[in-house]
Amino acid sequence: METLAMHISNGIIDGPVAAVFAALALAVLTFCVLRGRRDLDDRLAPMAGLVAAFIFAVQMLNFPIFTAGVSGHLLGGALAAMLVGPWVGALCVAVVLVVQALVFGDGGVAMLGLNITNMAILGTAAAYLLIALLLRVLPRTPAGLAVTAFVSALVSVVVASQGFVLQYWLGGTTDLGGNLTGLAGTVAGVHLLIGIGEGLITATTVVTVAKVRPDLVYALRALKPAVPAPAVPVAGGAR
Numbered sequence: 001m002e003t004l005a006m007h008i009s010n011g012i013i014d015g016p017v018a019a020v021f022a023a024l025a026l027a028v029l030t031f032c033v034l035r036g037r038r039d040l041d042d043r044l045a046p047m048a049g050l051v052a053a054f055i056f057a058v059q060m061l062n063f064p065i066f067t068a069g070v071s072g073h074l075l076g077g078a079l080a081a082m083l084v085g086p087w088v089g090a091l092c093v094a095v096v097l098v099v100q101a102l103v104f105g106d107g108g109v110a111m112l113g114l115n116i117t118n119m120a121i122l123g124t125a126a127a128y129l130l131i132a133l134l135l136r137v138l139p140r141t142p143a144g145l146a147v148t149a150f151v152s153a154l155v156s157v158v159v160a161s162q163g164f165v166l167q168y169w170l171g172g173t174t175d176l177g178g179n180l181t182g183l184a185g186t187v188a189g190v191h192l193l194i195g196i197g198e199g200l201i202t203a204t205t206v207v208t209v210a211k212v213r214p215d216l217v218y219a220l221r222a223l224k225p226a227v228p229a230p231a232v233p234v235a236g237g238a239r
Helices: 015-036 044-059 077-084 086-103 112-137 142-171 180-212 218-222
Strands: 063-065 070-072
Touching (some): 044 077, 044 086, 077 142, 077 218, 112 218
16 A cells, blocks of 8 residues: 555666656646745735645644555645645645655655655645636635635545556556556545545535634635626617
């Protein structure tokens, strides 16, 4: 089950592919820094620190996936995207991953670009795209916000896991005998179960924050509800 771990260990992917994704991750995070600076204000700056600290703390708590014989934990992409936006959110998750790799050995240092690409970039991007869509069609009630958080978190975990499948196809160090489809299905199935746990944690956290301080939820501030088109007056109608 080592190859199914979201935190990729050293030696799972070969050096050239790891180097390419490290360069990609660095380029994207640089863009996130430049773009995220526009969003920073007196609410978002301290909130970013709190989100990063919360994700770091909750990631240390694993919940068992009994049907798969593995355990999972919060990735945090959807949670960060909802509370501080996609740009700052990706940076928060990336910082957590760097600290975990350097201090706790959770994921190989040489594989850091791969892990950041999957969890901080792909996971956060997929989550925010869904958040932007769902908040335009669902009511902005606690129930609507909970559904948005749950679905975006679940999907973001599965998308991030398929990033690993792509990377393994490009540079995996163990020959799977051409059974890439089997790997993709197994990884997706395991992370679908992990995503359910992630969705519950994300929905509970976001709804709790929204009930107390809705102004601190980036998605509610930045994403405006859909505005119906103005009615066209009928000829001959009242003035």
